[in-house]
Amino acid sequence: MKQLYFILTIILFFTCCKGPLSSPGAVDTKSGLHIVIVNEVLQAGEYTYLNVSEKRKKIWLAVPLIQVSKGDRLSYTGGLEMTDFYSKELKRTFPSVLLLENVNTEQIPVKKDGMILSPNGIGVKTEKIDVSIVPGEGCISIAKLMEAKGGYSGKTIRVKGIITKYNPSILGKNWIHLQDGTQFNNAFDLTITTDSQLVIGDTATFEGKITLKKDFGYGYFYDVIMEDGKLIK
Secondary structure, three states: OHHHHHHHHHHHHHHHHOOOEEEEEEEEOOOOOEEEEEEEEEEEOOEEEEEEEEOOEEEEEEEEOOOOOOOOEEEEOOOEEEEEEEEOOOOEEEEEEEEOOOOEEEOOOEEEOOEEEOOOOOOOOOOOOOOOOOOOOOEOOHHHHHHOHHHHOOOEEEEEEEEEEEEEEEOOEEEEEEEOOOOEOOEOOEEEEEOOOOOOOOEEEEEEEEEEEEEEEOOEEEEEEEEEEEEOO
16 A cells, blocks of 8 residues: 555656656556666656666656665665656656656675675674673574584574664565674674564564575675574564
8 A cells, every 4th residue: 555655646746747658658667576787876856766677677766855866776665667757857758768756775795705795794784883782591692603504504593683774675584684792704794584573773682593695696795694583572
Protein backbone atom coordinates (compact mmCIF):
# COMPACT_ATOMS: atom_id res chain seq x y z
CA MET A 1 0.00 0.00 0.00
CA LYS A 2 2.83 2.33 0.88
CA GLN A 3 4.60 1.60 -2.40
CA LEU A 4 1.39 2.17 -4.39
CA TYR A 5 0.90 5.52 -2.66
CA PHE A 6 4.49 6.48 -3.47
CA ILE A 7 4.07 5.55 -7.14
CA LEU A 8 0.85 7.57 -7.46
CA THR A 9 2.47 10.51 -5.68
CA ILE A 10 5.62 10.52 -7.78
CA ILE A 11 3.64 10.22 -11.03
CA LEU A 12 1.46 13.16 -9.99
CA PHE A 13 4.53 15.17 -8.95
CA PHE A 14 6.40 14.54 -12.18
CA THR A 15 3.28 15.21 -14.29
CA CYS A 16 2.43 18.49 -12.58
CA CYS A 17 5.90 19.87 -11.91
CA LYS A 18 8.30 18.35 -14.40
CA GLY A 19 6.43 18.09 -17.65
CA PRO A 20 4.06 15.74 -19.47
CA LEU A 21 4.44 12.04 -19.89
CA SER A 22 4.75 11.26 -23.57
CA SER A 23 3.81 7.65 -22.85
CA PRO A 24 1.16 7.47 -20.10
CA GLY A 25 0.95 3.69 -20.31
CA ALA A 26 3.67 2.91 -17.79
CA VAL A 27 4.77 -0.68 -17.29
CA ASP A 28 5.17 -2.13 -13.80
CA THR A 29 8.46 -4.04 -13.77
CA LYS A 30 8.47 -6.73 -11.09
CA SER A 31 11.91 -8.15 -11.48
CA GLY A 32 14.14 -9.60 -8.78
CA LEU A 33 17.09 -7.99 -7.05
CA HIS A 34 19.22 -5.72 -9.23
CA ILE A 35 22.75 -4.70 -8.22
CA VAL A 36 24.06 -1.73 -10.19
CA ILE A 37 26.99 0.68 -10.38
CA VAL A 38 26.38 4.45 -10.54
CA ASN A 39 27.70 6.14 -13.70
CA GLU A 40 26.15 9.61 -13.32
CA VAL A 41 24.13 11.54 -10.73
CA LEU A 42 21.67 14.36 -11.53
CA GLN A 43 19.91 16.20 -8.69
CA ALA A 44 16.52 17.73 -9.53
CA GLY A 45 14.54 19.27 -6.68
CA GLU A 46 13.29 16.52 -4.37
CA TYR A 47 14.43 13.71 -6.65
CA THR A 48 17.70 12.21 -7.82
CA TYR A 49 18.26 10.77 -11.29
CA LEU A 50 20.88 8.03 -11.54
CA ASN A 51 22.43 6.55 -14.66
CA VAL A 52 23.49 3.05 -13.61
CA SER A 53 24.99 -0.08 -15.14
CA GLU A 54 23.88 -3.62 -14.48
CA LYS A 55 26.45 -5.84 -16.14
CA ARG A 56 26.68 -4.15 -19.59
CA LYS A 57 23.20 -2.60 -19.60
CA LYS A 58 22.76 1.09 -18.71
CA ILE A 59 19.47 2.52 -17.42
CA TRP A 60 18.16 5.63 -15.64
CA LEU A 61 16.60 5.49 -12.17
CA ALA A 62 14.62 8.21 -10.35
CA VAL A 63 14.39 8.08 -6.54
CA PRO A 64 13.57 10.51 -3.72
CA LEU A 65 16.55 12.77 -3.01
CA ILE A 66 19.64 10.81 -1.95
CA GLN A 67 23.36 11.51 -1.81
CA VAL A 68 25.38 9.02 -3.84
CA SER A 69 28.49 9.33 -5.98
CA LYS A 70 29.81 7.96 -9.23
CA GLY A 71 31.14 4.46 -8.66
CA ASP A 72 28.81 3.64 -5.75
CA ARG A 73 27.05 0.28 -5.79
CA LEU A 74 23.29 0.18 -5.25
CA SER A 75 20.65 -2.53 -5.09
CA TYR A 76 16.91 -2.33 -5.71
CA THR A 77 13.83 -4.36 -6.57
CA GLY A 78 10.68 -3.57 -8.53
CA GLY A 79 10.02 -0.11 -9.91
CA LEU A 80 7.71 1.63 -12.39
CA GLU A 81 9.06 2.32 -15.89
CA MET A 82 8.17 5.60 -17.61
CA THR A 83 9.07 5.96 -21.31
CA ASP A 84 9.84 9.17 -23.24
CA PHE A 85 9.83 11.06 -19.97
CA TYR A 86 10.49 14.82 -20.06
CA SER A 87 12.01 16.52 -17.01
CA LYS A 88 11.25 20.23 -16.94
CA GLU A 89 13.89 20.93 -14.28
CA LEU A 90 16.62 19.13 -16.19
CA LYS A 91 15.27 20.22 -19.58
CA ARG A 92 15.80 16.80 -21.11
CA THR A 93 13.82 13.80 -22.25
CA PHE A 94 14.70 10.35 -21.00
CA PRO A 95 13.81 7.47 -23.33
CA SER A 96 13.18 5.39 -20.21
CA VAL A 97 13.25 6.09 -16.46
CA LEU A 98 12.56 3.57 -13.71
CA LEU A 99 10.80 5.17 -10.73
CA LEU A 100 11.78 3.67 -7.39
CA GLU A 101 10.66 4.22 -3.82
CA ASN A 102 14.20 3.66 -2.52
CA VAL A 103 17.53 2.01 -3.18
CA ASN A 104 20.00 0.31 -0.88
CA THR A 105 23.58 1.54 -0.84
CA GLU A 106 26.44 -0.91 -0.45
CA GLN A 107 30.21 -0.58 -0.42
CA ILE A 108 32.02 -2.24 -3.31
CA PRO A 109 34.49 -4.96 -2.38
CA VAL A 110 37.97 -4.31 -3.71
CA LYS A 111 40.61 -6.63 -5.11
CA LYS A 112 44.09 -7.05 -3.75
CA ASP A 113 46.52 -9.63 -5.14
CA GLY A 114 43.63 -11.17 -7.07
CA MET A 115 41.46 -11.71 -3.99
CA ILE A 116 38.16 -9.95 -3.37
CA LEU A 117 38.04 -8.43 0.10
CA SER A 118 34.89 -7.95 2.12
CA PRO A 119 33.58 -4.80 3.82
CA ASN A 120 35.44 -6.16 6.86
CA GLY A 121 38.70 -6.38 4.89
CA ILE A 122 41.56 -4.16 3.82
CA GLY A 123 40.80 -1.35 1.43
CA VAL A 124 37.20 -0.67 2.50
CA LYS A 125 36.64 2.15 4.95
CA THR A 126 34.44 1.09 7.88
CA GLU A 127 34.28 3.66 10.65
CA LYS A 128 35.03 2.39 14.14
CA ILE A 129 32.71 3.86 16.73
CA ASP A 130 33.74 4.75 20.28
CA VAL A 131 31.89 2.18 22.34
CA SER A 132 32.61 -0.38 25.04
CA ILE A 133 30.15 -3.25 25.33
CA VAL A 134 30.29 -5.69 28.24
CA PRO A 135 29.89 -9.19 26.76
CA GLY A 136 26.63 -10.87 27.71
CA GLU A 137 26.30 -14.36 29.12
CA GLY A 138 27.85 -16.89 26.76
CA CYS A 139 29.07 -14.19 24.36
CA ILE A 140 32.53 -13.75 22.88
CA SER A 141 34.06 -10.47 21.78
CA ILE A 142 34.63 -9.53 18.17
CA ALA A 143 38.36 -9.31 18.90
CA LYS A 144 38.41 -12.91 20.15
CA LEU A 145 36.40 -14.07 17.15
CA MET A 146 38.73 -12.38 14.67
CA GLU A 147 41.86 -13.60 16.45
CA ALA A 148 40.78 -17.25 16.53
CA LYS A 149 38.38 -17.27 13.56
CA GLY A 150 39.66 -20.61 12.28
CA GLY A 151 38.55 -22.28 15.47
CA TYR A 152 35.05 -20.82 15.21
CA SER A 153 34.41 -21.79 11.58
CA GLY A 154 31.13 -23.71 11.35
CA LYS A 155 30.37 -23.19 15.04
CA THR A 156 27.41 -21.38 16.58
CA ILE A 157 28.37 -18.50 18.87
CA ARG A 158 26.87 -15.45 20.55
CA VAL A 159 28.02 -11.86 20.16
CA LYS A 160 26.77 -8.61 21.65
CA GLY A 161 27.29 -5.12 20.26
CA ILE A 162 25.97 -1.92 18.73
CA ILE A 163 24.28 -2.05 15.33
CA THR A 164 26.20 0.41 13.14
CA LYS A 165 24.64 -0.40 9.76
CA TYR A 166 21.38 -2.01 8.66
CA ASN A 167 20.47 -2.88 5.08
CA PRO A 168 17.16 -4.73 4.66
CA SER A 169 16.03 -7.13 1.93
CA ILE A 170 19.28 -7.78 0.07
CA LEU A 171 19.63 -11.26 -1.43
CA GLY A 172 16.62 -12.29 0.64
CA LYS A 173 18.20 -11.28 3.97
CA ASN A 174 18.60 -8.30 6.28
CA TRP A 175 22.26 -7.33 6.75
CA ILE A 176 23.70 -5.66 9.83
CA HIS A 177 27.15 -4.58 10.99
CA LEU A 178 27.94 -5.03 14.68
CA GLN A 179 30.71 -3.51 16.82
CA ASP A 180 31.50 -4.01 20.51
CA GLY A 181 34.54 -1.74 20.88
CA THR A 182 37.12 -4.54 20.61
CA GLN A 183 39.38 -5.29 17.68
CA PHE A 184 42.11 -7.61 16.44
CA ASN A 185 44.51 -6.50 13.70
CA ASN A 186 42.11 -3.64 12.89
CA ALA A 187 39.17 -6.06 12.44
CA PHE A 188 36.41 -4.60 14.62
CA ASP A 189 33.22 -5.06 12.61
CA LEU A 190 31.13 -8.24 12.21
CA THR A 191 28.57 -8.67 9.43
CA ILE A 192 25.44 -10.65 10.34
CA THR A 193 22.56 -11.81 8.14
CA THR A 194 19.21 -12.13 9.88
CA ASP A 195 15.44 -12.14 9.40
CA SER A 196 15.03 -9.68 12.28
CA GLN A 197 14.14 -6.03 11.69
CA LEU A 198 16.49 -3.71 13.54
CA VAL A 199 17.44 -0.10 14.18
CA ILE A 200 20.87 1.48 13.87
CA GLY A 201 22.20 2.37 17.32
CA ASP A 202 20.47 -0.47 19.16
CA THR A 203 22.45 -2.82 21.39
CA ALA A 204 21.68 -6.41 20.48
CA THR A 205 22.82 -9.98 21.10
CA PHE A 206 22.91 -12.44 18.21
CA GLU A 207 23.42 -16.17 18.02
CA GLY A 208 24.43 -17.79 14.75
CA LYS A 209 26.88 -19.90 12.79
CA ILE A 210 30.24 -18.44 11.78
CA THR A 211 31.32 -18.94 8.18
CA LEU A 212 34.71 -18.03 6.72
CA LYS A 213 35.41 -16.82 3.17
CA LYS A 214 31.74 -16.76 2.22
CA ASP A 215 30.94 -15.80 -1.38
CA PHE A 216 27.29 -14.95 -2.07
CA GLY A 217 28.01 -13.88 -5.64
CA TYR A 218 27.27 -10.41 -7.02
CA GLY A 219 30.52 -9.25 -5.38
CA TYR A 220 29.36 -10.08 -1.85
CA PHE A 221 32.40 -11.82 -0.34
CA TYR A 222 33.05 -11.97 3.41
CA ASP A 223 36.14 -13.18 5.22
CA VAL A 224 34.10 -13.68 8.41
CA ILE A 225 30.31 -13.61 8.66
CA MET A 226 27.56 -14.81 10.97
CA GLU A 227 24.78 -16.33 8.90
CA ASP A 228 21.08 -16.46 9.86
CA GLY A 229 21.73 -14.72 13.14
CA LYS A 230 18.99 -15.11 15.74
CA LEU A 231 18.20 -12.00 17.77
CA ILE A 232 18.45 -12.95 21.46
CA LYS A 233 17.80 -9.51 22.97
